[in-house]
Amino acid sequence: MPTIGVKRSLLFNALGQEFTDEEFDQLCFDYGIELDKI
Structure with missing residues (x-):
């Protein structure tokens, strides 16, 4: 499965x-996106 890195501040902006x-976490789940806890 492909993985991408996104800066939290840029995404929220x-x-x-x-x-x-x-x-x-709920938003990602709603769209079928798996969130890694790093």
Whole structure:
């Protein structure tokens, strides 16, 4: 499965919203994206 790295601050800026870890984990789950806990 392909993996990409994204800077948290750039992603949240592009989305126009800040997320808690739990909210972001749920957002990824809703779209079928697996989030690695690094």
